[in-house]
Amino acid sequence: MSDVESRSSKRRKLVKSSPVHASGKDRWILSYADFITLLFAFFVALYSLSLKNSDDEKRLKESLQGVFEAVQKSVKPINIGEPIVGEPKDAELIESIPIPQEAADVEEDQSSAVYALLSRLVEQQFSGLHQTGQIQVSESADWVSLEMKSALLFGTGEYELTNEAVALLIMVANVLKAYPSAVIVEGHTDNLPVNSPRIGNNWNLSSLRASSVVDELVYRGMNPAMVAPMGFASEHPKVRNTNDFARQQNRRVVIRISKRRADNLYDYLFK
Template identity: 75%
Template sequence: MGDTPTRSSRRRRVIKSHPSSAPGRDRWVLSYADFITLLFAFFVALYSISLKNTGDEQRLKETLRGVFDAVQKSVKPINIGEPIVGEPKDVEVIDAKPIPAAVPTIEENTSSSVYALLSQVVENQFSGLHQAGQISVTESTDWVSLELKSGLLFGQGEYDLTNEAVALLMTIANVLKAYPSAILVEGNTDDLPVNSRRLISNWHLSSMRSSSVVDELIYRGVDPSMIAPIGFSSEQPKVRNTNDFARQQNRRVILRISKRNADNLHDYLFK
């Protein structure tokens, strides 16, 4: 009986000693985390000495900011490895024709004509279509003519532009905006009658096709006062409609671009 209080108090003293030491057990984790963070920042700083490419400094700032601020955000990755200076060795350089990044404006290239600009675009960007006879550029005394086969722009018997046609006309529109001039867009068909509930005749088809091209060019920035559609049906054939191949040559849209300056197409034609 006399020993019982002694053992109980001793047990209570042992139990009380554990909570007092518990908070200090995991304090090393914080120090270790700070050490790892600083170590990472140290290696990033060392790597920054070797950065030579433009834009690497900004990417380094973003990385360090993400480390020290502990903000969860997307950071552009830093390329690992030694930066390559100069051209790589033992690599065969293919002599390819450069594609112009942008069409020069008239102020930048006053000596160039719309014919030269269109020829350059066709040769550099649409050489395959040019060799296949799907697109061509010709020149006369007063006009520059860009001929596009209808199969390149429309489905059979249709007047809605295809996705490929839209991409093509976007490039052409850049040239036309750089060389503002009066433009006539001519639609031509073969001599076969139309087979569609939406169309009345080849006059309707040729007019709708030329109008679709004009609408797209205006949407891409061509001045609407300088352009107009016109349909010729089958009345202006390129060759005689004797077979399927000949008829395919006659189904076309032609952009007639005047070489003379004008304020608007109406005055150019009628005044």
């Protein structure tokens, strides 16, 4: 046998002995993930049906919607306070305060209604967070402010909302839809440098966090023309950044709701 024929024979043997690539050999992972999701939904349904003093059918529907439809913003949620199941009770709060009809009373009544709703929402639904200072409602001559500590909304150095943050913002969005106003979402950080090359600095981090809150509010039905994010980095601290506790107070997101009527936020700010 010549050298050429010998090399050709070896190549044919190598080709025959090479394994055939199975492009779909890992597709079982998708089926397994679907099975785990359905199994989780089954146990959530059992848990919902076991709850007492509530409407089983309604709770079952809410729980399943939470499994299949809720947007999971974080794989590492920060568990603070009691877990939140399904849609909260903010609809009842909104219905208890009528929307004013007289044009002369709209501005004053609306601002007082927003403050009353947010205050009751925080006290009734998030009393533990309110007592620990994680969430606060206040008002001034021009604004109603909802302040939330960053640890409640985001992981350390992150700007993606946790599941707890999404549940909270669903309720806030319902209030803002019932009483539409110009809204500014402020992002604030401490003075420590950001330890992440993909974020860069505190200006980026504060802006991205404010934008994440705005995205969620708009996703939940708020008019995008009435809301905008602003990042202030560490330039407007509540207290001096002298220790870890002080820095924790400065890491926050503030939703400011105007008391004055406006057709859109741009005209409200610049015209």
